[in-house]
Amino acid sequence: MKLKTSLYAFILALMPSIAAAEEAAKLDSGDTAWMITACALVLFMTIPGLSLFYAGMARSKNVLSIMMQCLTITGIATILWVIGVYSIAFGNGGDLNSVWGGLSDMFMGSLTAKDANNALPLVGTIPRSVHAMFQLTFAIITPALIIGAFAERMKFGAIVAFVSAWLVLVYGPVCHWVWAEGGFLYSDGVIDFAGGTVVHINAGIAGLIACIMVGKRKGFPTTKMPPHSLVLTCIGTGMLWVGWFGFNAGSALTAGHGAGMAMFTTQIAAATATITWVGIEWIFHKKPSALGAASGAIAGLVAITPACGNVGPMGALVIGFISAICCFLGATKLKQRFGYDDSLDAFGVHGIGGTVGAVLAGIFCAPALGGIGFGTGHEGIGSQLTAQIVGIVVTYAYSGVITFILLKIIDKVIGLRVSEEEETEGLDIAVHGEQGYNL
Amino acid sequence: MKLKTSLYAFILALMPSIAAAEEAAKLDSGDTAWMITACALVLFMTIPGLSLFYAGMARSKNVLSIMMQCLTITGIATILWVIGVYSIAFGNGGDLNSVWGGLSDMFMGSLTAKDANNALPLVGTIPRSVHAMFQLTFAIITPALIIGAFAERMKFGAIVAFVSAWLVLVYGPVCHWVWAEGGFLYSDGVIDFAGGTVVHINAGIAGLIACIMVGKRKGFPTTKMPPHSLVLTCIGTGMLWVGWFGFNAGSALTAGHGAGMAMFTTQIAAATATITWVGIEWIFHKKPSALGAASGAIAGLVAITPACGNVGPMGALVIGFISAICCFLGATKLKQRFGYDDSLDAFGVHGIGGTVGAVLAGIFCAPALGGIGFGTGHEGIGSQLTAQIVGIVVTYAYSGVITFILLKIIDKVIGLRVSEEEETEGLDIAVHGEQGYNL
Amino acid sequence: MKLKTSLYAFILALMPSIAAAEEAAKLDSGDTAWMITACALVLFMTIPGLSLFYAGMARSKNVLSIMMQCLTITGIATILWVIGVYSIAFGNGGDLNSVWGGLSDMFMGSLTAKDANNALPLVGTIPRSVHAMFQLTFAIITPALIIGAFAERMKFGAIVAFVSAWLVLVYGPVCHWVWAEGGFLYSDGVIDFAGGTVVHINAGIAGLIACIMVGKRKGFPTTKMPPHSLVLTCIGTGMLWVGWFGFNAGSALTAGHGAGMAMFTTQIAAATATITWVGIEWIFHKKPSALGAASGAIAGLVAITPACGNVGPMGALVIGFISAICCFLGATKLKQRFGYDDSLDAFGVHGIGGTVGAVLAGIFCAPALGGIGFGTGHEGIGSQLTAQIVGIVVTYAYSGVITFILLKIIDKVIGLRVSEEEETEGLDIAVHGEQGYNL
Amino acid sequence: MKQIIAIIKPFKLDDVREALSNIGVQGITVTEVRGFGRQKGHTELYRGAEYVVDFLPKIKLEIVVNDNMLEQVTEAIIETANSGKIGDGKIFISNIENVIRIRTGETGPEAV
Amino acid sequence: MKQIIAIIKPFKLDDVREALSNIGVQGITVTEVRGFGRQKGHTELYRGAEYVVDFLPKIKLEIVVNDNMLEQVTEAIIETANSGKIGDGKIFISNIENVIRIRTGETGPEAV
Amino acid sequence: MKQIIAIIKPFKLDDVREALSNIGVQGITVTEVRGFGRQKGHTELYRGAEYVVDFLPKIKLEIVVNDNMLEQVTEAIIETANSGKIGDGKIFISNIENVIRIRTGETGPEAV
Numbered sequence A, B, C: 001m002k003l004k005t006s007l008y009a010f011i012l013a014l015m016p017s018i019a020a021a022e023e024a025a026k027l028d029s030g031d032t033a034w035m036i037t038a039c040a041l042v043l044f045m046t047i048p049g050l051s052l053f054y055a056g057m058a059r060s061k062n063v064l065s066i067m068m069q070c071l072t073i074t075g076i077a078t079i080l081w082v083i084g085v086y087s088i089a090f091g092n093g094g095d096l097n098s099v100w101g102g103l104s105d106m107f108m109g110s111l112t113a114k115d116a117n118n119a120l121p122l123v124g125t126i127p128r129s130v131h132a133m134f135q136l137t138f139a140i141i142t143p144a145l146i147i148g149a150f151a152e153r154m155k156f157g158a159i160v161a162f163v164s165a166w167l168v169l170v171y172g173p174v175c176h177w178v179w180a181e182g183g184f185l186y187s188d189g190v191i192d193f194a195g196g197t198v199v200h201i202n203a204g205i206a207g208l209i210a211c212i213m214v215g216k217r218k219g220f221p222t223t224k225m226p227p228h229s230l231v232l233t234c235i236g237t238g239m240l241w242v243g244w245f246g247f248n249a250g251s252a253l254t255a256g257h258g259a260g261m262a263m264f265t266t267q268i269a270a271a272t273a274t275i276t277w278v279g280i281e282w283i284f285h286k287k288p289s290a291l292g293a294a295s296g297a298i299a300g301l302v303a304i305t306p307a308c309g310n311v312g313p314m315g316a317l318v319i320g321f322i323s324a325i326c327c328f329l330g331a332t333k334l335k336q337r338f339g340y341d342d343s344l345d346a347f348g349v350h351g352i353g354g355t356v357g358a359v360l361a362g363i364f365c366a367p368a369l370g371g372i373g374f375g376t377g378h379e380g381i382g383s384q385l386t387a388q389i390v391g392i393v394v395t396y397a398y399s400g401v402i403t404f405i406l407l408k409i410i411d412k413v414i415g416l417r418v419s420e421e422e423e424t425e426g427l428d429i430a431v432h433g434e435q436g437y438n439l
Numbered sequence D, E, F: 001m002k003q004i005i006a007i008i009k010p011f012k013l014d015d016v017r018e019a020l021s022n023i024g025v026q027g028i029t030v031t032e033v034r035g036f037g038r039q040k041g042h043t044e045l046y047r048g049a050e051y052v053v054d055f056l057p058k059i060k061l062e063i064v065v066n067d068n069m070l071e072q073v074t075e076a077i078i079e080t081a082n083s084g085k086i087g088d089g090k091i092f093i094s095n096i097e098n099v100i101r102i103r104t105g106e107t108g109p110e111a112v
Ligand SMILES: Nc1ncnc2c1ncn2[C@@H]1O[C@H](COP(=O)(O)OP(=O)(O)O)[C@@H](O)[C@H]1O
Pocket: D007, D034, D035, D036, D037, D038, D039, D056, D058, D085, D086, D087, D088, D089, D090, E026, E027, E028, E029, E030, E062, E063, E064, E065, E101, E102, E103, E112
């Protein structure tokens, strides 16, 4: 859960409705209404949002493989969540609670366990079931983001195995560290309002490692691989943008000022980054592009994610501006420079944007810069920044290493890549036995 | 309305906000916020959700005919609802109230009729207008589901005539039986939380009868008729899944624990069915497909619909699993076996999935199986199951027979099918004078 | 803000929650939940809704230019809003308050300025940030509507310049006149519940002037320019329809009876207009078309916009019916008659539909006709109609003249139109350096 | 060797391909084309703008055969592609000087 | 009989078709092709990856005519398809040995 | 002058085009076609309905050259389009009687 203590106190002060609710731990129908809606919005980001965004950039012979992977991941993540990842993330791990939530809440019995007054459990002012569902939608989109890195060449079976293991071994724990009371980064006062480290850095670095290990697509970078339908990518961008309100404003867990400002900063950062990326292209390439606008929008949305509830409008503007520049370089220069094939820029946009956002969150949360204050135990930009960087480094290291080990194992057991022939024919026909278009 | 008495008592116990509201019949802004949103989500299921899901599976020469039919049905259902179907469904039919709601609320005067305190009318804690709108979105999607069965060959005029008559003669009454206080299936304690019988079985059987009466598409099954764009189908699937939260969690009519759990069971069943269908294909055909994932998702969503508010997470998992197997057989084997041309599997998925769900709702509602209890007047699985089966059989029989009669009449008067030439040319050009794609 | 005094009193009477809130100026989580959702819905109308609706009607060589323009406008409007347009629209202009809101709230400091009780500011019962965001989504879609008029030929730079200046000089002031307390049309008791004048007439007339000044597309009207993908247009239609609930019901600013009825009248008008347009085509062209259904839906939605919160169900039905007829004539006959090239019928649908709606709002708000009463200072249809017509004429005149001047200047400085060669090649490649489809 | 170009109606493609397979044709190249001929196209109407679409979707088959197969092939096409309605299409026959199989480098009749 | 293959710019199609109609051409088969020639293609840039698209969209017309029509047809095409700019395209003429109308079985000149 | 029609695998297009450019070919016309040959197509399965797709995506190149270039061009194609696997495609050579450049009206060899 995303209630940092200091932030929490702040919110309590602002919102009589919550304050009251806390006293009696009462369900608030308005907060619940918003959070149910937020669940729908965040799921909408993955299916169909992200699957469109990604599928449009792939070649037409692989379009369904992307959409299929997104649907399958939605299924897998849900089932694993119910079985045990929820427990790992939000359970109480006892002695080991600083690193994981344990397995005591497997099968989510806690959702239906009534209290002394025969009432179903709440998280703040909303039903525990809604909170569990909201968090599930994050556990769905995170691995779905990764697939952009190794699109168009990885074995379906290997993806299924990797994503399943990764959810259990990486997502669950990292989520616990940052968002569960008692998690060690939570205790450190790391600010990650809606998932800069847990979601974007986590997915970005996993994608980077994975795309290097799976190897480049046949023909990359000499063969032309233009996006097969930027129309789909633009549709996906719109859906992601809108769904992101659920992601960011939903992370307030209530329908009040906190959610309102998180939505507004999200909008500002996304808009600024869109215009910045378009501007860069216009100046340097003479041709501002729709893909550039879309990429900018996502870059801004990613970067504001960890910061959205903690910074002010002007902070959001700066974050949007800087993130667009960094992600532009990440998606265009870095990749070329080092020659890895992060096909749809999972690292270039999410890894880098998440990192930029996590760092800047530690700066622009400063009240002097229009923010709403530091995380628990921090009283200045210096110490907050240190905490942020610890959070970032830990996530890079842990997610990177486990991803590496998992893929090594999977490579040995079933292999990571489809055959050259299958890759040439396209995954849609070779792996899934169907075609995207029969026009 | 979906408040079974026992369920109702249960909900009252859980939700102080409702309990309080009932005393004073007070509007709750949180419940209203959620229900307005739910209206948007359910309409979103039809336009563009279902129209994409279906249109993608059609051939490109008929893509607009599907989208046009969905838009037109949205229009027709709305107008008929206002004129009289709302009254038939939710009015008070006096002596005949067990079978229909009568015509006393034609033109929906009750929506604006103020009470003694000069207050506008409520249904529970939400404005009557919102409840009427929410129910309208169900009256829109139900006939829209049917068109999948006779896609690509039926006359537009015949569809308009059929859908109009069917809404008045079938949808209105069946809705009244199951969801209106006093309806005979309602009184029987049949559990249908969000529309297994009213929506899915009702539409599924009508589709089956209709596709048999309209006849096979020219060339079926020898000619290849692959889906023209599974990309559209996958987009539609995501939209339907997300919109279904409005459908199922909205059927709680409040934003509380009931809605939360309904959303969560919906997610679990959809996910499990997705993975199950994909698994079946993987094992038996070696190629797990995007269409399979999409079909599984819808199968699970359909099956959990009648049960979502009454079963627990594990019940949802089992329902998802079983529904995927049954619908897989329905869409692949049954159709081949009997040789009817249910083009887009309206019966194979909605009829069968709805039936499976309605039956299993009667089992997994049992507290011993994690459910929240039986319907009014039932105290064990046996008696509940009997009620469920009565509900199913009555719907099959009534909807089937009236559909048959309506189509016979329409066939006599204007004919059901376009000419062979028009069918070959495609409905888009032949009937609507336009083309889906001019790339 | 859209609270006309009389309407306001009416709403207060209806909704105890608001009435109570006003006393203590308390945040209502239910109202906030709905309004956050409404923000998401209205943004969804532009990206991806409108961009799909428009892009589908363009030729495939220009599809990305439309999507790019919508994304860019979203970015620009957001940034300008934050900088100063919000202040112009909703600030207090002091002596000049009847014509603009001044620049005192540049950079939106008012959003985070706490009151005496250290509470963040509200508008009614929702956070000021949410209200500002909601209004921003209107400021985004309005210029986006205009681009339909000069699609497929205008310079990207000219569009950016025009839209930026137009937002500051036209949108901000007109919005202030109609919706800000003290605005002169507001004071006149003009009824514009959700934006008939501010959004649709404003955009429609600007589009008309612009398309005449930019000139016809090369080859118009002799060359065939069929919509390249009505599938996209139909998807966009569904999204617009659903998003419109946020637009119209959101304009109630609370989740109560007002929002419920606004949603319901919106649905009725859209449905009636859909069926009417389809009917006209069926009768006169023999071929009812999907584009017709889509056009009808939008026509109805546009026309009900100013009226949705003030008329009854039957008023909505009549408005839907009349708007479809007028917009049908606008999009098919008027354009041909006068030979201007309003490519995607920005004027034909939005200008005309908005005008029809603004006029009829003045009639069907009459309690005798099922409406909820006249605007401040009006006591009969005659005087209300006069006010409506003043509102319409003022908007036509102001928006038209300023648009004309702006485009004259831009034409001189950078030119309005791409070269003939670029137009022939298509804007996607020529201007944006990318292609919509690589199938 | 001869090149046979046949313009046929799209829905006849499967029948024709099968017939040709049956008589031993080993290679066919198919193109989606639009044909303008005696058969009239349709009219599309978009918001009042009327478009006469003169071009109809057709399938073009290119088949290179040895001279001795020529007659058999044309007959098979005529039989299966014929629906008796206007727009059934045409067959054009011309001479091919040489054929080369890329994979093996074989030339002439044996490469067909 | 002769086969005339003309590669033209897409936006000229309607003009050419009309001109050919006017001089009595009864049948045309049209294919969307991509041409590589003197006219240079454009560059597309996607997230820093540059693609030079050498191939430009063109329209290919295939028209089979009796020998006496040959000149008239080529002239009509040259006149209407000519924009004076590079990339206007070419006309290739070859011999056709036989023509068969599928619907009627007619062969030779009368089948054209 | 000769017309060379080459059917090749789609992913070989860029290589072939480059090779042809290098030896001085000035014009190529490319069409996306579907080929039926020895190489077998795949099977698609949609909700239990099985479709055997006999036709495989191929690229057709049409190149008109002067007689002296013929051999060089065919060799270049054979070399670059050859993957050694079934389905690599074929080259068909026929005679062209005349070539006209639309823009200039030039005819014969100099128009090629
Ligand atoms: N002379 C021709 N040259 C090229 N293509 C032709 C010619 N004549 C006919 N075709 C092709 O054959 C198709 C069918 O011809 P059409 O005249 O419509 O019917 P039919 O062959 O039955 O008389 C046309 O659409 C066109 O593609």
